[in-house]
Amino acid sequence: MSPTEFRSQIASLTAQLAGRPLDAALDAWLNDRHGAGSPLYQQLTASCQAGVAAGWLCDREGGGIRYGRIFKPAGDLHGFSVDVVDMQDVAGPHHTHPLGEIDLIMPLDSEARFDGRPAGWLVCPPGSAHRPTVSSGRALVLYLLPQGRIDFTR
Template sequence: MSPTEFRALLARLTAQLAGRPLDDSLDAWLNAEHGAGSATYRELKAACEAGVAAGWLCDREGGGIRYGRIFKPADDLHGFSVDVVDMCDIAGPHHVHPEGEIDLILPLDGAARFDGRPAGWLVCPPGSAHRPTVSGGRALVLYLLPAGRIEFTRQ
């Protein structure tokens, strides 16, 4: 898996997300259509694991979290940016999602959870905020941010 192949895989997914409100119905749809156990989930998990192993994903580290923005918002990604983090039993920095956030939770340890959620998708609506937390082990989390917008706070 190369960054170019990863981008193409994500572009196929973001085409299905373009123009949809980031809300509970999108969360339910993503988990039903592309959730843990689906072909999309397996492909994205394998791609993220390969990218981390090859060093082109999560190529930065700070505060015990490996992270990196692999793609800035672009037309082929339907306006989403793409970040991937590698976290193990840690809370990240508090932030606000001005336009929402779509997270794909990829546990590397079977019991790992992200903000209390198991493997699968979590959709955070516009204006929501959190301190992203992985508990119960290690997980990769893929973030799709509309227009790449995120605002870190001092909480």
């Protein structure tokens, strides 16, 4: 697995997301079509684990969280940026999602939860905010941000 191959996987996914509202319907659609156990979920999880192991994902660390923006928003990614975090029993910094956020939750420990959600997808609508929290173990979380927009609370 290389960053180029990973980008191609993400581009195939974002092509399905382009132009769709970031709302509860998209959350349900992603979990139904590409939820935990699906071929795409398994592929993205394996790719993220390989990228972390190889050192090209989550190449920074702060506050007990490994993180990194692997891709800035681009046309081939349909305007989404791509970040991956590696968290274990920790809350990250509070932030808002001006245009929304799509999260792929990949527990590395079976009981790990992200904002209380198990393996699968979480869609945060435009204007939402949270302090991203992984509890009950360790998880990787992939973030897709429209136009790369995220506003950290001061």
